[in-house]
Amino acid sequence: MEQQKKKKSHFPIRLNLLFFSVFLLFSVLILRLGFVQIVYGENFKRDLDRKEDITVSNPVPRGKLFDRHYRVIVDNVPKSAITFTNEGFSQKEMLETAGKLANLIHKNTDKVTERYKQDFWLIKNPRRADAKITMKEKDLYHAKKLTDREMYKLKLDRITGDELKEITADELEMLAIYREFTSGYKFTSQMVKNDAVSEKEFAVVSENLQSLPGVETTTDWDRAYPFENTLRSVLGNVTKSGEGLPADQLDYFLARGYSRNDRVGKSQLEMQYEDVLHGTKSKVKNITDKTGNVIETQSVLAEKKGKDLVLTINMDLQMAVDKIIEEELWAAKKLPGTTLTDRAYVVLMDPRTGEVLTMSGKKIIKDNESGMVHMIDDALGTFTTTYNVGSTVKGATILTGYKTGAITAGTFFDDTGIKIKDTPIKKSYAYLGRLNEVEALKKSSNVYMFHTAIRIGKGHYEYDQPLNFTNKMAFETIRNSFASFGLGTRTGIDLPNEQSGFKGPSKLPGYLLDLVIGQYDTYSAMQLAQYVSTIANGGNRMHPHVVKEIREPAEASNELGPVLQEINPTVLNTIDVKKEWMNRVQTGFTKVMQEPGGTAYNFFQGVSYSPAGKTGTAEAFYDGPLRSNYGKVPPPVMNLSLVSYAPSSNPEVAMAVLVPWAYEGKVDNRASLKIGRRVLDTYFQSKNK
Known part of the structure; x- marks a missing residue:
């Protein structure tokens, strides 16, 4: 009994000791928490505030291009791709991931430079790399007389070719992948492989993503051209995935929210309408801690495909005109005097709206390696040459x-020829008698134009005497008037790099006579089309354009989205002439093609579509690709041109044909008329169909 009492008396003491111990522990914990909060609280708050919100943009498919009948001209073809996003990984981590990925895919090693191999050798062989530095150099380094960069360069320079050969084929593939990993910026997706990714590669990488930090399998795209090379020079190109933003426009694109490795239009339509075609990229915000680790991902903006463009071009007509030029150009090359003949251009335009229906150009080039000649698309030349x-x-x-x-x-x-002192006689191709301006157009009198120019210059002509003008602004007067039709000035077409032409530098009176017959300044096929459209529609210079509509992207691939913007006809200026004057010029143009004696009558007599137009032949000096073969004095060549519209009473189509360097010598091969007749026939036949 006494023993039981003794045991009970010890129990409360132990319990009190336990409670006291717990109290002490809690007291210490509370003191520690208070100390951390009060003393280090501000530091921890600053660390928390060092979280970064980094927005990652993902590319989206570009908008499609359609012709005027809503057939796809430029499409997007999806393809499997493998990407990498650097989420703050170390060099060692990226090399490890690259090594794992190299075991799963085949990677082309062509882009692995010697410098990459040298860097990798140093990483792989640190002891051997250090051994390349002498004791004296190490002493200089410790004395801060050699920098880290200089020491590293010494190691690089001392790596031998045999040592680089130690890198195995598998390591080269790993290095090629590592190169892609490091070619971009943090939190920017880099394309590791998007060409010829096999189903097996795509599947096996997808299955192993957990062990490949930063690697993703996704869908990339390529531009596809259902009409192959038709109009390719005008449609333009997009930078490849490895190119990224063009260096000369880097700041421009970065300021507009692009990433450095984004693919953008780099020429012609793709470049001109980049803002429309590029679309809105999806954006994901990665929230990282102070060490760079992603702790949260938030969706910021859903992707939206690029908007689609509907062009004014009729691709059936475009292909037909291309074929006509090809056939006639090859046929012309079989004729004498065509050694220098290598190109031809045709533009068809709606004179009422400025819509370009076709812009066709073909050029014959010689392959430097094989020596074979072949024909390429040069639609670009319709407005750039x-x-x-x-x-x-x-x-x-x-x-x-x-x-x-x-x-x-x-x-x-x-029409008697004009003789200015100390210059050869200037005349028409034959004596055409006494004629008015309508007949002068029909028969293409040079002399009539010479007398008109002399009067504009307020000059007095006497046979074999000097010709002087009192109107010192005669050149400016004529050139400004020509520009109001679109000649010698940019037409305003919605494509980049349009050329306005070359203006002859001399202002001697004789050159004014050359100017008014088209043998002094230079013009493009597009300018000729705008000019003849202005005459066809009665005096309105229309803005030529190749984009007809901008549409929102469709949900389904085989549909069209709603119209966002329709490109309406725009009058750039109106020619300040009386209606009677315009009618007389239109009459002269009609006689050219429909009345015996007209310079184009033999080619267009009897056609049902009532054409009107004007022929042209210009003696020029050759300045083409074979120019260097002729020394300082290039040979004289004949350029052929034709402008036309039809029907003459209510024109719906205007045409310009230009065949530079069509022939040498005296025999006219009539290439422009042959092409022009076939093109207009084709237009009206296709319309009837």
């Missing part, structure tokens, strides 16, 4: 004569 065009500009000359008061409706001149 200019030439002397000859008499096609005479409609503008007559209207300029009307505007300046140099001539009036019904003014007659005799």
